[in-house]
Amino acid sequence: MDDTPATTDYAAPLGRRERNKLKVRSRLYDSALKLFTEKGYEQTSVDEIAEAADVARGTFFNHFQRKEDLISAWGEQRRARLRDGLSASGIEQQDSLRAALERCMRILAAINEEERDVTRSMLMAWVKAGRPMQEAPYAGEIFAEVVDAALERGELPADINAYRVGCLLRDIYLGTLYRWSQAEERDAHLELSTELHAACGIILDGILPAGRAEPAAVPC
Template identity: 55%
Template sequence: MEDTPATTVAQPQGRRERNKLRVKNRIYEAAMDLFTQKGYDQTSVDEITEKADVARGTFFNHFQRKEDLIAEWGEQRRLQLRRGLDAEGIPHTQVKDIRVALSHCMSILAGVSLENPLQTKAVLTAWVRAGFPLHEQPYVAHMFGEFIEAGQRIGDISQDVDACLAGNLLRDVYLGTLYRWTQAPEGRADLEADLQSACATLLDGLLPRCPSTK
């Protein structure tokens, strides 16, 4: 996701590697622009190479299949999420309030999609059709599971809660909300507000209830 992402976290040192990275980024950016304008299925490799001003063989030096561009898109989203969490000090610092931590996380996830909403809607559809939600590692679920474990350590969440299951449920909430947002008419859905509401609803079932004062 989005606009002009870096393909790697660390910049290669050699001139040859820097040039390869620039070409790969140019191909990727051209593809994302075309997917957004025309749709994934309606965009050919030849159109991507023409827009990127590279030879067809150069494309296959960097991406074995057109579907690999979708995988790269997903990886860029993960990098953006990781950078956002690091900037907030989450989860590397001690979590003091699980609701606050997860609220920050949902804000970052919403921001990743809203940075370029048209691209997100176009490529997410292709990501689902290509089956990526089924066969790629559930990175977001693992991350949410870590948050739940942190909540258990500070006593916010019962030790009886299965952190792995809760992480997967939060991933389901995130992806379901994201899918519904892509289908909503323009301006009719607030992605961040919906993510926050869905997360809070699930947390209400995970967090211990305060004893009745009656």
Template identity: 45%
Template sequence: MTPHHSTGRRERNREAMRARVYEAAISLFAEKGYVATSFDEIADRADVARATVFNYFKRKDEFLLAWGDERRRRLGAMLIQESSRESGVLDQLTRCMNRLGEVTTDERRVTSELLLAWVRTGAPVLEEPYTSFIFAQIITDGKARGEVRPDVDPIAVGHLLRDTYLGTLYRWVGEGPAPFSLAQSLTSSLGLIFDGILAHDVTLSP
């Protein structure tokens, strides 16, 4: 076996072991709660030594950061897939918000548990606003097609839509049944943003 193949196999084995430890931790967080889960329990669930867990995650909050990274990649890929340039701006954004709502609802237990712990790390404030950029690209394409007013700033709209998603998500997470339909709330918010709240004969002061 060549050194290259040997190195490649070792790397694959290392990635597989990291994924095994990560999945064990996430499943325990969903079942017992983030605070109540210990490293010993993670090691038992992954069927590895405690030291092996520390080889990949030296602190407990590193699991949260890994969860945030994995969630960002997955949701980002999903939004890109939903944002087809063959349809209009509102249709694309509605599909994106629906999918965000549906996927998150399917993972309500783990999202509710880990999102609150993840917020305490400060990660949502410091992370790159990836969803904002995807939303902004949809608006930019819409401007090019004449669907969006020329004076609209796509980046500002992207941040507004991301803030809408996160704000709604923070109100939705928690123990017990979901207080409202996440997907429906997100798409309803789109209507407010696009239609506005002022009567047609009301103008804003400069």
């Protein structure tokens, strides 16, 4: 008989100290995003963030080593929201690739549309901080998981590289997001969900008419 102690699947509740730390960190984060949206990331100082959160300047550095860490926290929160959204929406292993990708894009659109001003401010800060070049392509990895599932179902040719497709979808998502977030009043009709849905269609269906042969390459 196995006498290994039974394990539980739930985490122990946080103590008061840990809960207070999370509350202060959350207050700093929320205050920072509000100021970034109102004034801009570069125009907001750590002192202003601490004052808005009603804590001492040193308390800020107990939670974030530098102001740029707030950009990372913003990205982590959005990835968690995407994961939670995918889990809550019930994407199943047997879902078609088209349905799964469109659901991913729909969730991403909702996250951004809920807080357009924050998205615009933080996206600019993310780019200026060089994060697109420094960070791993997290969204691409999530897309690649969806493509991998389609490969396992035999929905795609076996020679398709899921990671490349995932990165391509990420590039399309980010490009569309940049354009949407910077749209002026004349482009107010531009809807992120519509644009992302159309982009998925182009990737899945291609742009060449079905059955039409490609022209022969011209010799160099």
